[in-house]
Amino acid sequence: MSAVVLGWAVFLAPFLLVAAMGCATFRLLRGPRAQDRVLALDTLYVIAAMLLLVFGIRTGSSLYFEAALLITLIGFVATAALSKFLMRGEVIE
Amino acid sequence: MTQAVELPGWAALTVAVLLLSGAGLTLVGAVGLLRLKTFYERVHAPTLGTTLGIGCVLLASMLFFSLVQTRFILHEILIAVLVVITTPVTLMLLTRAALYRDQIEGTGAVPLPLHLSRGRNIDNQ
Amino acid sequence: MKHLLRHPLFALLLLIAWLLLMESVSPGAVLLGSLLALGGSWALASLALPRARLRRLAVLPGLMRDVLVEVVRSNNAVARIILNPKGGTTRRSGFVRIPLDMRDPYGLAALACILTATPGTVWAEYDAEEGTMLLHVLDLIDEAEWVFIVKQKWEQRLMEIFE
Numbered sequence: 001m002s003a004v005v006l007g008w009a010v011f012l013a014p015f016l017l018v019a020a021m022g023c024a025t026f027r028l029l030r031g032p033r034a035q036d037r038v039l040a041l042d043t044l045y046v047i048a049a050m051l052l053l054v055f056g057i058r059t060g061s062s063l064y065f066e067a068a069l070l071i072t073l074i075g076f077v078a079t080a081a082l083s084k085f086l087m088r089g090e091v092i093e
Numbered sequence: 094m095t096q097a098v099e100l101p102g103w104a105a106l107t108v109a110v111l112l113l114s115g116a117g118l119t120l121v122g123a124v125g126l127l128r129l130k131t132f133y134e135r136v137h138a139p140t141l142g143t144t145l146g147i148g149c150v151l152l153a154s155m156l157f158f159s160l161v162q163t164r165f166i167l168h169e170i171l172i173a174v175l176v177v178i179t180t181p182v183t184l185m186l187l188t189r190a191a192l193y194r195d196q197i198e199g200t201g202a203v204p205l206p207l208h209l210s211r212g213r214n215i216d217n218q
Numbered sequence: 219m220k221h222l223l224r225h226p227l228f229a230l231l232l233l234i235a236w237l238l239l240m241e242s243v244s245p246g247a248v249l250l251g252s253l254l255a256l257g258g259s260w261a262l263a264s265l266a267l268p269r270a271r272l273r274r275l276a277v278l279p280g281l282m283r284d285v286l287v288e289v290v291r292s293n294n295a296v297a298r299i300i301l302n303p304k305g306g307t308t309r310r311s312g313f314v315r316i317p318l319d320m321r322d323p324y325g326l327a328a329l330a331c332i333l334t335a336t337p338g339t340v341w342a343e344y345d346a347e348e349g350t351m352l353l354h355v356l357d358l359i360d361e362a363e364w365v366f367i368v369k370q371k372w373e374q375r376l377m378e379i380f381e
Contacts, residue, residue: 002105009109016116020123020142027126027135035132035191042183043126043139047119049172050142050150054112057157062166065154069172076179083186087193118293125300133340134311137296137356140337145293168238181334181341188342188354204313204352 010058017051038082045075104160108153115149118142132191136184143180148173224263229255270324274378281375288336288371296337299357312358313342316365317350320373325380332372 021044028040049068056064100108118141125138151169158166236251237243299309320326330341333353343352355364 002102002109003100006100006105006109009112013112013116016113016120020116020120023120023123023127033132033191033194035187035194036135038187039132039135039139040126042187043123043142046139046143046147046176046180047123050115050119050147053150053154053169053172054116057108057112057154060161062158065168065172069175072172072175072179076175076183079183080186083183083190086187086190118297121297121300125296128300131311133354134356136340136354137338138300140335141293141296141300144289144335144337166241168241171235171238174235177335178331181331184334185330185341188340192342192352204315 010054013054014051014058017047017054021047021051034086038079038086041082042075042079045071045078049075100157100160104156108157111149111153111156115146115153118149119146122146133188136188136191140180140184143176147176225259228262229259232258268323270380271322272379273381277375277378281379284371285332285336292336292338296356309356310358311354311356314353314355314358314361314364315350316353316368317348318369318373319349320377320381321349322377322380325376328376328380329368329372333368 024040024043024047028037028044031037049071052064052068052071056062056068122138122141125141126135129135129138151173155166155169232255233248233251236254237247240247240251302309318326318329320329326344330344330351333339333341338356340354341351342354345351353364353368358364
C-alpha cells in the first residue's frame with residue numbers, strides 16, 4: 001500500500017515541477033523587462049535541480065545528485081553575472 | 094521503482110508527502126511568478142520553491158537513500174547549504190539591479206537613493 | 219601555525235564538504251580534503267577580508283530555530299497571497315526604510331540573508347553613511363511594525379553575536 005503511495009508521489013511530483021517550469025518559461029518569454037526574464041531563469045535552474053533529485057529517487061540512483069549540485073552552482077553564477085550585467089552593463093568592473 | 098518496495102510503510106508515506114508538498118510549493122511559487130503584478134512583487138514568489146520547496150525534496154531524498162542503502166546519506170546537505178547561501182545573494186543582486194535601473198529611468202515607482210533625495214547632488218552642481 | 223592556517227573554521231567546513239561529496243572518511247579522502255582545505259584557506263587569506271568576531275554563540279541555536287519557524291510561517295502566508303482569487307486588490311506592497319544600529323559587515327550580511335530567505339521580504343539597498351536599509355515587503359500593512367520586527371526579532375540578536 002505505502003509503496004503504491006510512494007510510486008504515485010514519484011510519478012506526480014515531476015508533473016507539478018514541469019508545470020512550474022511552464023509558468024517560469026512563460027514569464028521568461030513574456031518579460032516585460034530584462035529583470036523579469038533573469039528572475040524566471042533563476043527559478044528554472046532551481047526547479048531543474050529539484051526535478052533531477054526527484055528522478056534520483058525514482059530510479060534509486062545517486063548519480064542525479066551530482067547533476068543537481070552542478071545545476072545549482074551554475075544557476076548561481078549565471079544569475080549573479082546577469083544581475084551584474086543589468087546593473088552596470090558589464091560583468092567585470 | 095524496485096527500491097520503493099523495500100521501504101517500511103511510514104518512510105514511504107513520509108517521502109511521498111515531502112516530495113508532493115515540495116513540488117506543490119514550488120508550483121505555487123511559479124504561479125506567483127505569473128500572477129503578481131509588478132517585478133518587486135514577483136521577486137518574492139520563487140523564494141517559496143528555494144526555501145521550503147527544495148528543503149522538502151532534499152529531506153525526502155536523504156530519507157529515501159539513507160533507508161535504501163541502510164547507512165546515513167548526508168550529501169544532500171551540501172545542496173541545502175549551497176541554496177541557502179546563494180539564493181539570498183542572487184535575489185538581492187537582482188533586486189538592486191532592478192532598483193538601479195528604475196531609479197535611473199525615474200519611473201517614480203521606486204524610492205530614490207538617500208543621497209539623491211537629500212539633494213546633495215544638486216548642491217554640488 | 220598561524221601562517222599555515224589562516225581561517226581554521228573555513229578550512230574545516232571545506233574539509234567536511236569534501237568528505238560529504240566523497241561519501242567516505244578513508245585516509246586518502248581525508249588527505250586530499252585537507253590539502254584542498256589548506257589551499258582554500260590560503261586563497262581566502264589572500265583576499266584580506268576583515269576579521270569576523272563571533273561572540274555569544276549561545277544565541278545561535280535559538281536564532282536558527284526562529285529563522286526556520288519564520289520561513290515556514292511566511293511560506294504559508296505568501297502561498298495564501300498568491301492563491302488568493304481576488305488577485306490582491308486590497309493588498310499593498312512597498313518599500314520600507316529601516317534605520318539600523320548594526321555596523322559589522324558580517325552581521326549585516328547575515329541580516330540580509332535572513333530577510334531575503336524568508337518569503338515576503340527582500341533586502342533591496344543599504345546606505346552605509348546613514349546606516350539605513352531599504353526593505354521591500356509583499357504584504358505591507360504598517361511600516362512601523364516592520365521596523366519593530368526587524369530590529370527586535372533579528373538585529374538585536376545578530377548584534378549580540380557579531381558585535
